[in-house]
Amino acid sequence: MIDSTDIRSQVVAAAKAMDAAGLVVGTAGNVSGRGDDGTIWLTPSSLPYDQVSVDNLAAVDLEGNLLEGTARPSTEKAMHLACYRAFPEVGGVLHCHPVHASMFAVAHRSIPAMIEEVIVYLGGDVPVTAYQPTGSDELGEEVVRHLADRSAVLMANHGMLCVGESPDHALHAALVAEHTARIVWGASRLGDLVELPEKTRTDFEGVYSYLRSETWAAK
Ligand SMILES: [Zn+2]
DSSP: OOOHHHHHHHHHHHHHHHHHTTSSSTTOOEEEEEOTTSOEEEOBTTOOGGGOOTTSOEEEOTTOOBOTTOOOBOTTHHHHHHHHHHOTTOOEEEEEOOHHHHHHHHTTOOBOOOSHHHHHHHOSSBOBOOOOOTTOHHHHHHHHHHOTTOSEEEETTTEEEEEESSHHHHHHHHHHHHHHHHHHHHHTTTSOOOOOOHHHHHHHHHHHHHIIIIISOOO
8 A cells, every 4th residue: 555655755765866877958847656545746846856855846736726735846747647547557657858868759769679678667659759748738648648558658759758657667667768778779780679579568568558558557
């Protein structure tokens, strides 16, 4: 069971780890988590990560209504809430601007799943959305369109959004996606890239889909 104290601690820990890993610059990016009572806890708008604590997260409901006595949520909350509304198994959402993944987002190129762990943890290639402005409901709809069978999506000319069964799980997805983007970008300088065998892709897609449907906590 994830009570309110636990989920707030998990959001804070994932936000600080995201910052420490260099996935964002300054106050960019945001992290959220869903408690057992359905409340969504989001990192606050424009607060340096070293000042983010369990006491200054924003609590909102699924429609984005601010619950009483809480901080101002991130301006990018719409896409977080869209993920929670669309996917009851999702318990954590993380948005960041990592360098290598963002290179693919700027080029409007998906990150190809050429490493086994990418398929197991992310479901396959990391797709890229059509461009929609930051903070818009349209961007929320656009990311959700790509996340039914994926844990990460690139937002065109912006960054990346990841989902997981918890905030920490979403952070892991972001680290795997960024790591893969860096490898693929570097490997492409060495010559032609070699695809994984089709059977391997299909088998590992099955592992991802099993884990997501059977082990992510349904809320
Ligand atoms: Zn952003």
